[in-house]
Amino acid sequence: MRSEHCVTRNHIAVWHDRALPSGPEPIGFRTVLRGSLLPVLVWTGVACFTYVVFDPVVTMVLGGLFTLSFGVAFGLRRRATHSVRCSAYGALGGVLDKSMAGF
Incomplete structure (x- = not known):
């Protein structure tokens, strides 16, 4: 695969249209995070909740599952x-997108 065609809308199509450029062009890491803001906020909230309510070990297990995925x-x-x-x-983007499938 040619490097100029990688990291384009064609290969990363899991974000909303308002966060991505209109055509196949390179995107930056900030755009990736901006398009994935809802899943990042949800999983940060879940991690904080499990840390406070249950135990830090539960939060480490969730982090390990995310890292493995x-x-x-x-x-x-x-x-x-x-x-x-x-x-x-x-x-x-794929891990964040697939993890929000149940919501």
């Missing part, structure tokens, strides 16, 4: 010959 998604994207940057952005 990110690692698997990153590895799968790298095996599909995406660049490191595209793999990181796509894995982060």
Whole structure:
């Protein structure tokens, strides 16, 4: 895959149209986070809730599950010959998107 076509709207299509540019063009990490703001806020709230109510160990388990999911998604994207940057952005967006499927 050519590097100029990676990290584009075509490969990272999990965010709302208002956060992404109108066409296939490179996007930055801030745009990725802005498009994923709701899942980030929800999971930050869940982590704070489990830390206060239950135990820090529960929060560490949730963090470990997120890290494991990110690692698997990153590895799968790298095996599909995406660049490191595209793999990181796509894995982060994909994990946040799929984790919000139940809400």
